[in-house]
Amino acid sequence: MKPPSQIRRFLRHPSGAVGLALLLFFVAMALAAPYLFPQGPYKMVARPMLWPGQNPDLLLGTDSLGRDLLVSVVYGARVSLLVGLSAALASAIVGAAVGLVSGYFGGWIGDMLMRITDAFQTLPSFLAAILIVGLIGPSIGTIVTSIALVSWPMVARLVRAEVLRIKTLDFVQACRIMGMPDWRIMLAEILPNSLGPIIVATSLLVANAIIIESGLSFLGLGDPNMMSWGGVIGNGRSALRMAWYITMIPAGAVVLTVLALNLIGDALNDVLNPRLRKG
Amino acid sequence: MTFSILDSARAEPVTTAPLLSLEDVRIDLRPGVPLVEALSFDVAPGEALAIVGESGCGKSLTSLAVMGLLPKNLKAGQSGKIVFEGMDLATASEGKLRGLRGNRLAMIFQDPLSALNPVLSVGAQIAEVLIAHARMSKAQAKARAIELLGEVGLPRPDLRFGDYPHQLSGGMRQRVTIAMAIACDPKLVIADEPTTALDVTVQAQILDLLTEIRKRTGQSLILITHDLGVVGEVADRMIVMYAGTVVEEGPVAEVLSRPKHPYTAGLLAARPSGSYVHGGQALSDIPGTVPAPDARPEGCLFAPRCARATARCREARPPLDRAGARAVRCFFPVDGALA
Amino acid sequence: MSLTDTSARRAPAARLALPPWARFLLGRLGQAFLVMALVVIGNFVIMQMAPGDLVTVIAGGADMTQEQMADLRARFGLDLPLLVQFWNYVAQLLTFDLGYSYRMNAPVWEVLSARLPTTAALVVLSLLFSVTIGTVMGVVSARRAGTLTDMGINAVALVLYAAPSFVVAMLLVLVFSVKLGWFPIAGLTTVSAGYTGWALVKDMAAHLVMPVTALCTFYVAIYARLARSTMLEVMDQDYVRTARAKGLSETRVIYVHTLRNALLPIVTMAGLQVSTVLGGAVVVETVFGLPGMARTAYDAVFQRDTTMLLGVMFVSSLAIVIVNLAVDLLYTVLDPRVSLK
Numbered sequence: 007m008k009p010p011s012q013i014r015r016f017l018r019h020p021s022g023a024v025g026l027a028l029l030l031f032f033v034a035m036a037l038a039a040p041y042l043f044p045q046g047p048y049k050m051v052a053r054p055m056l057w058p059g060q061n062p063d064l065l066l067g068t069d070s071l072g073r074d075l076l077v078s079v080v081y082g083a084r085v086s087l088l089v090g091l092s093a094a095l096a097s098a099i100v101g102a103a104v105g106l107v108s109g110y111f112g113g114w115i116g117d118m119l120m121r122i123t124d125a126f127q128t129l130p131s132f133l134a135a136i137l138i139v140g141l142i143g144p145s146i147g148t149i150v151t152s153i154a155l156v157s158w159p160m161v162a163r164l165v166r167a168e169v170l171r172i173k174t175l176d177f178v179q180a181c182r183i184m185g186m187p188d189w190r191i192m193l194a195e196i197l198p199n200s201l202g203p204i205i206v207a208t209s210l211l212v213a214n215a216i217i218i219e220s221g222l223s224f225l226g227l228g229d230p231n232m233m234s235w236g237g238v239i240g241n242g243r244s245a246l247r248m249a250w251y252i253t254m255i256p257a258g259a260v261v262l263t264v265l266a267l268n269l270i271g272d273a274l275n276d277v278l279n280p281r282l283r284k285g
Numbered sequence: 286m287t288f289s290i291l292d293s294a295r296a297e298p299v300t301t302a303p304l305l306s307l308e309d310v311r312i313d314l315r316p317g318v319p320l321v322e323a324l325s326f327d328v329a330p331g332e333a334l335a336i337v338g339e340s341g342c343g344k345s346l347t348s349l350a351v352m353g354l355l356p357k358n359l360k361a362g363q364s365g366k367i368v369f370e371g372m373d374l375a376t377a378s379e380g381k382l383r384g385l386r387g388n389r390l391a392m393i394f395q396d397p398l399s400a401l402n403p404v405l406s407v408g409a410q411i412a413e414v415l416i417a418h419a420r421m422s423k424a425q426a427k428a429r430a431i432e433l434l435g436e437v438g439l440p441r442p443d444l445r446f447g448d449y450p451h452q453l454s455g456g457m458r459q460r461v462t463i464a465m466a467i468a469c470d471p472k473l474v475i476a477d478e479p480t481t482a483l484d485v486t487v488q489a490q491i492l493d494l495l496t497e498i499r500k501r502t503g504q505s506l507i508l509i510t511h512d513l514g515v516v517g518e519v520a521d522r523m524i525v526m527y528a529g530t531v532v533e534e535g536p537v538a539e540v541l542s543r544p545k546h547p548y549t550a551g552l553l554a555a556r557p558s559g560s561y562v563h564g565g566q567a568l569s570d571i572p573g574t575v576p577a578p579d580a581r582p583e584g585c586l587f588a589p590r591c592a593r594a595t596a597r598c599r600e601a602r603p604p605l606d607r608a609g610a611r612a613v614r615c616f617f618p619v620d621g622a623l624a
Numbered sequence: 625m626s627l628t629d630t631s632a633r634r635a636p637a638a639r640l641a642l643p644p645w646a647r648f649l650l651g652r653l654g655q656a657f658l659v660m661a662l663v664v665i666g667n668f669v670i671m672q673m674a675p676g677d678l679v680t681v682i683a684g685g686a687d688m689t690q691e692q693m694a695d696l697r698a699r700f701g702l703d704l705p706l707l708v709q710f711w712n713y714v715a716q717l718l719t720f721d722l723g724y725s726y727r728m729n730a731p732v733w734e735v736l737s738a739r740l741p742t743t744a745a746l747v748v749l750s751l752l753f754s755v756t757i758g759t760v761m762g763v764v765s766a767r768r769a770g771t772l773t774d775m776g777i778n779a780v781a782l783v784l785y786a787a788p789s790f791v792v793a794m795l796l797v798l799v800f801s802v803k804l805g806w807f808p809i810a811g812l813t814t815v816s817a818g819y820t821g822w823a824l825v826k827d828m829a830a831h832l833v834m835p836v837t838a839l840c841t842f843y844v845a846i847y848a849r850l851a852r853s854t855m856l857e858v859m860d861q862d863y864v865r866t867a868r869a870k871g872l873s874e875t876r877v878i879y880v881h882t883l884r885n886a887l888l889p890i891v892t893m894a895g896l897q898v899s900t901v902l903g904g905a906v907v908v909e910t911v912f913g914l915p916g917m918a919r920t921a922y923d924a925v926f927q928r929d930t931t932m933l934l935g936v937m938f939v940s941s942l943a944i945v946i947v948n949l950a951v952d953l954l955y956t957v958l959d960p961r962v963s964l965k
């Protein structure tokens with residue numbers, strides 16, 4: 007594994023480069039939000055439903071409450087990326103742990119863990135998220151938890167498959183013979199070698215988490231203290247007839263962010279999992 | 286009019302014109318990198334020709350080229366003439382080829398498990414050839430497919446018709462692919478290492494079956510193999526391929542007893558004594574390996590591994606010298622019987 | 625090696641004695657049981673974690689003293705130890721009693737069973753259309769791999785794959801209802817028209833076009849990508865070359881020999897996807913005002929109707945488990961290598 011060459015290959019990959027550029031744009035937006043617009047997204051700045059361009063100071067116009075849509079969109083990037091990254095990270099950690107243990111030990115422990123993983127994967131995930139967030143209360147914490155709770159099985163399956171392959175390789179056998187403890191073999195030998203699929207899966211998990219979060223916010227189950235793209239879209243629904251831009255501008259932001267992550271995932275897959283490519 | 290293709294084919298008089306004739310066939314991986322080159326040979330009607338050579342010599346590509354089934358990445362790099370029953374297959378339309386394949390020209394592949402579709406019954410896979418080429422109804426095709434399964438030696442063929450490939454043994458599967466190949470009574474059957482993937486115990490049975498069918502139907506057979514032991518039993522004539530081209534050609538008995546090319550001689554010498562045993566003696570006991578397509582020597586392709594090589598061999602490619610039924614591509618052929 | 629030892633020891637004679645179909649069924653039922661157990665436990669945990677309880681819901685508007693509320697809690701067994709409460713919940717579910725919704729003033733199952741058909745229709749139609757359209761796209765794409773057609777289909781799939789269902793729903797409403805006026809904006813029927821028979825079916829179909837489309841697009845993209853990659857993989861298989869060597873028509877090679885095999889992973893995926901499509905139905909039913917079960921979940925959240933919400937989760941999971949079982953059976957029909965006899 008030579009990371010620099012893989013990074014170069016990723017950047018030379020057309021979808022990798024485009025996806026990364028798009029994502030960086032939104033990341034920059036999220037980071038810069040409080041400096042660009044210190045007043046925050048909730049301040050009313052002008053007449054409601056001002057179309058983009060009607061007022062040169064308000065690039066994207068105003069929403070149905072007279073708030074600057076541009077500010078909402080910029081702040082929305084923060085929520086989407088924050089929730090997406092935290093949920094993906096949490097699922098990746100849980101999934102990797104379950105996959106490692108189940109693949110490494112196999113036997114009845116592995117079987118049982120996989121059965122439980124299957125069961126989690128069978129749950130209607132969005133419904134479960136609504137249940138958790140709706141009943142316990144909408145906050146970034148519950149949203150992230152509920153998304154992670156339904157997303158980890160995919161990682162667990164991938165990691166398990168990797169572990170089953172890697173654990174038969176000579177160097178792992180050698181570690182065993184040397185008497186290295188199981189946990190060290192798992193963390194120091196097997197995990198680093200199964201990072202490829204984990205990284206690819208994580209990029210797709212971020213995308214998926216962003217979709218779930220925006221869906222929850224769209225239904226009014228977002229964190230009430232944070233301006234989220236889904237929330238803006240949901241609020242714009244009633245004004246669709248007169249001011250469709252209120253809905254479609256943040257919708258475009260969601261689609262572009264998810265698109266960027268999917269492109270990155272595709273490129274990562276080509277770069278990190280060459281075994282899977284057809285020659 | 287019930288004058289079917291099958292009847293007319295049988296009625297054809299035996300002529301000296303070859304059934305299949307390859308003329309200077311070349312298959313380029315990319316311009317200047319041939320996988321197969323300067324390949325010429327004939328197959329007479331009713332004849333059994335063996336093609337032998339180490340793995341990677343281009344035997345499979347040759348047979349796929351005849352079938353018009355070269356992998357996509359190699360199709361553009363194909364040149365030369367492949368004349369079958371007077372038609373140049375290399376320039377024939379896909380529709381024409383489709384009419385010939387499975388009908389006048391059939392192929393048996395190496396691994397019957399992967400060559401059979403796992404989700405279709407073996408009977409259906411035989412019947413569809415008959416429906417495609419012999420214009421049979423479904424019921425007729427099924428009846429004939431059951432007959433064919435019997436002809437290739439499956440017990441209770443009526444029951445086997447509905448079986449799926451995974452339910453049969455390796456030998457039975459290969460019998461099924463043979464039934465598929467001979468379903469429309471083709472003029473030429475190409476068998477690409479038909480026994481390599483099978484148990485040693487059934488290899489002889491499959492070869493006997495191929496010989497029996499050929500004798501019974503008068504079909505021509507190209508048997509591709511890397512097992513010199515089987516050549517004498519099955520084939521009339523043989524060609525030896527090395528690194529993508531023919532290096533020696535002749536009647537089996539003559540070539541086996543008096544090889545002219547140092548490569549052939551090496552292959553024969555490498556055989557375990559008591560020869561003629563089945564069991565896939567690997568043809569790799571000559572020192573060195575077949576050169577990769579993009580690393581072939583300028584002169585004689587065999588020079589790097591040849592004990593007789595001289596400066597001349599390393600500078601120029603020897604031509605394929607014909608003398609009667611024999612041909613050899615070597616400046617300094619071996620002469621005399623094998624010790 | 626030790627691995628083989630354990631696997632040999634783990635196959636007791638009693639298990640081998642069962643016929644394959646019984647083993648298959650037992651395995652599947654076991655898995656189904658596990659899923660339902662997970663749902664029940666999850667439901668119970670969430671119920672405990674949620675602020676407030678059934679009594680606060682009932683008390684909601686009405687004025688109640690602390691004593692009256694304590695009284696009610698005792699009546700519902702909410703003062704019992706947690707394990708007892710859990711057992712009571714399980715026992716109640718075992719008789720398929722999903723509880724009583726004090727918000728709707730009706731038993732939960734009565735409400736849900738009336739709304740289940742709409743959701744079922746939405747989910748089944750969406751799955752059917754997305755599998756069909758996605759597969760067709762994938763097949764075309766794979767056959768023209770590397771051409772402009774292929775790139776076009778890939779681009780479409782990429783965009784659809786990035787668009788959440790509610791975004792698609794809003795776009796459809798904007799374009800086809802608001803701007804063009806082609807389809808009704810909400811509901812399952814035109815109530816005022818009082819259609820019957822064929823006219824009613826047509827009316828419902830018109831109402832379902834946009835919801836089904838909104839729910840489909842994401843999955844169309846998934847199946848298009850999946851079908852393309854599996855078709856390409858299968859086209860490389862030896863048996864496809866055999867089919868060509870037999871001189872079969874290209875149509876037969878593609879649809880009988882290639883697609884039959886490429887369908888296997890697609891069916892597996894469709895089975896896995898029932899649950900996510902059902903989740904998407906919540907959003908779609910909400911946007912299009914469809915009187916379905918998923919929509920009920922949404923309403924229940926805002927009315928703090930915990931019993932109803934847990935009921936939706938339970939019924940949905942049960943439906944998914946049953947559909948998954950059906951998909952497994954379908955798979956055994958499609959793939960003769962998985963035989964139950």
Ligand SMILES: Nc1ncnc2c1ncn2[C@@H]1O[C@H](COP(=O)(O)OP(=O)(O)O)[C@@H](O)[C@H]1O
Pocket residue numbers: 314320338339340341342343344345346347356358359578
């Ligand atoms: N699709 C292909 N693309 C590139 N090279 C190929 C392809 N198929 C075969 N080759 C190469 O062509 C040579 C001859 O292959 P083949 O005809 O299969 O040999 P044989 O059947 O004699 O063992 C080998 O070097 C092989 O690597």
Ligand code: SF4
Pocket residue numbers: 546547548585586587588589591592593594595598603614615616617618
């Ligand atoms: S030409 Fe020379 S190198 Fe080639 S086979 Fe003959 S003797 Fe050997």
Ligand SMILES: [Mg+2]
Pocket residue numbers: 341344345477478
């Ligand atoms: Mg070969």
